[in-house]
Amino acid sequence: MEILHTAAALQAYTENCRRAGLRLGLVPTMGALHEGHLQLVRAAAQACDVVIVSIFVNPTQFNNADDFRLYPRLPQADADLLAPAGCTVLFLPSVEEMYPHAAVLRFDFGALERVMEGAHRPGHFNGVATVVSKLFHLSRPHQAYFGQKDWQQVAIVRQMVMDLGFDLELVSFPTVREADGLAMSSRNRRLPAEARAAAPRLYAALQLAAEQLTRGASAAAAQAAAAAYIGQEPAFSLEYLEIADAHTLQPIHVWVPGQAVVVCLAAQVGGVRLIDNIVLLPEQQAVGAA
Template sequence: MEILHTAAALQAYTENCRRAGLRLALVPTMGALHEGHLQLVRAAAQACDVVIVSIFVNPTQFNNPDDFRLYPRLPEADANMLAPAGCTVLFLPSVEEMYPKPSVMKFDFGALERVMEGTHRPGHFNGVATVVGKLFHLSRPHQAYFGQKDWQQVAIVQQMVADLAFDLELVSFPTVREADGLAMSSRNRRLPAEARTVAPRLYAALQLAAEQLRQGASAAAAQQAASAYIASEPAFTLEYFEIADAQTLQPVSGWHPGQPVVVCLAAHLGGVRLIDNIVLQP
């Protein structure tokens, strides 16, 4: 596994791969890797000749300075995990390398970003689109791999790929969970022990809402029941609980078997902000 630190080195490497007719995959991450990330790397290694994993804690997508400062950074441990999973190249740039000058570009994803994360984290998706766009340009992958825990992010990136005509396929994989149901996340490392014991209640709340929808309850009733379940544990501060069309992310009144619906939440627990979702497919 090669480790590259500069944009020029990555561009030169991928240009050589392209000329050799190799198929490239990109797995963008912010590090502090877990099994969810490794699932993406393994899938990419099966589909492509070269797997590029980027690790970059992107400052432009954080609207909370403390969250950026406290985000776990474990580059050595991450590198040790990546090679056995099939990573060919680890791209580890500095902030100065990715942003030699402050970015002034502004993205507007319309209705896709005016709900959920977009409402509660102003500027977040502009930062995501900026860094992902840079990574796409530098690595020129045939495929890019993302996890569905960040469902709205996947929808935003998919829109960017279509609007800017990136010549790549976006591949997304279902959320990987701990044995007790908690969605794997780099931020889970920051949970105090007591908070970690109640964290799986978030997934249980999503399951509760999904089951009510399957039984014919309205979105409002399912949302109310799940929110009340979360509120019964005082350690949680619920930020949002939304039931939306899985493609447009706009609110729905209920669910029928012909409509893909996503149930999403964000909550604070033990000083850590957690997100999760469940998808009800046709």
């Protein structure tokens, strides 16, 4: 596994690979890797000749300076995990390398970013789109791999790929969970023991909302039931719990036949902000539900 630190080195490497007719896969990450990341790397290794994993804690997508400062950074441990998983190239740039000058371009993803994470973290998706587009330009992958835990992020990146005409396939994989149901996240490392023990209740709340919907409850009723469940846990502070169309991300009132729906939440758990979601497909819909 090669480790590259500069944009020029990555660009030269991938240009040589392209000339040689090799298929390139990219897995963008912010490090502190877990099984969810490694699943993406292994999938890329099966489909591609060259797998590029980027590790970059991107300052432009953080709204909270403390969150950026405290975000786990474990480059050596990450590198040790990546090689056996099939990573060919690890791209480890500095902030100065990725942003030699302040970016002034502004993305506007319309209704996609005016809900959920976009509403609660203004500018977040501008930062995501800026760094991901830079990585796409530098690595020119045939496929780019993302996890569905960040459901809204995948939707934003998919829109960017279409709007800017990136010649690549976006591949997303379902959320990987701990044995107790907690969605794997780099931020889980920061959870105090008591908060970690309570954190799986977030997924239980999503399951409760999903169960209500599949029984024919309205979105408002399902939201209320899940929010009340979360409210029983003093370690939690719920930011949002939304039931939305899985493609447009716009809130729904009732689950109409043939509609894919996503239930998304964000909460502070012991001072650590966690997100999660659960996707409901049409075949899960209750017969006669309105």
